[in-house]
Amino acid sequence: MRAELEFLQNHSLTSVLRRELETLILSGEFAPGERLNENSLAIRFSVSRGPIREVCRALAEKGLLELVPNRGVFMRRIGEEQAAELYDVRAGLFASAARLLATKVTPEQISELQSLLDRMEEAVLANSLDNYYPLNLEFHDSILRFAGNSRLHKAYSELVKELHLFRERALLQGGGLTVSNIEHRRIVAALGAGDATAAMDAAFAHVLSGKSRMTLPAAADTEHSIGGTAKTTDIA
Template sequence: MKNKSIERHQTLREKILESIRDAILRGSLRAGERVSEPELAERYGISRTPIREAFRQLESEGYLTVVPRKGAVVTALSERDVEEFYSIKSILEGYAANLAAQRLSDKDIEKLEAINNRLAKLASAGDVKTFFRVHNEFHEHFIRASGNSRLLELIQQLLKKFDRLRIASLSLPGRMEISVQEHRKIIDAFRQRDSETADLLVRKNAAYGGQVLIQSMNND
């Protein structure tokens, strides 16, 4: 009985997380708008504990800001946030690609190709959520191959905090298809054991993600 109660608690928390993330990404919850704890508790017929847990996670992912005595509000994104995140991401991931180019086995490269082929299908289907998850697998695979565990840890911490920016960028028209094309070039560089080109391509990939997001923010 206890396990069922824990499972229900976790399922509800996931539902709330998904619902708020989607509303923010769709734009039905806008920057600065309050997300009501009592309203969610009433809608789902639950206590506020799983809601507060969901809010804490969404705050760590950059979706919400929890203000004492005011509650949770949707975090505003600035151009500076985007520029700073993508410039750091490009340096760290570029360095990881540089190291990985000399360490990836033929089997690793085959795995990267298989992941990218899956991404191509997901892009055609317009499945951003699954694309985002599989896209993370692609990058994590070569970052792990760099052999630098501290670097992997730093990148993972950074990415978790800026999931919202990355999903927003991948959601833009044509962005998923371009990402698949960029990955093909990166795989070619890995196949040739060309550290310099792999580094440059991964940096360009990250920089482009930031540029298109800033462009879309300016067009809103």
């Protein structure tokens, strides 16, 4: 019961709604550019329009939705240029984390990262994107976590969520995995050596490399994901 009381105090209806709608958005429930009907959402969640509107305003501020006066809220549509811009921001945050971590990383953390590198290497050899993808996420997340700056971590995570809205991106070619993991090794090597500048540089270059891997093939084939929820992945 104690736990339930605490739940009621910390999680208001609005905050629950917010989380719920965010999950819905990130799960691909709505198509890019699709309009969200406030009334429908209100009925769907069995609440009135007030809380729905508040949640939409918050998510719009976060960059997941778009507000058009007198027309309503729309799923944010992220074009190639906007995605490219987001990559630059993400690169800066990731580089910051790497640089901060370089001066304080512990041997245990290095070996944990090494372990991830090895497991990713296996996935590369098996040419298994399905195995590589979650390890890649964990690798990046670990660096952010080890950096020990919760605000930086939060900003990075939100940026990754925002990038998920960019669905018109190409699937990664097999060769990308090899390159990606080589870059990973370079980052860990710099971290292990305590070289802040090199770590920052490698981290930044890695994300930018992912950006070019992502946008270049997309220009050649932009129709592949229309009408489906093709599982696109993001190796950076």
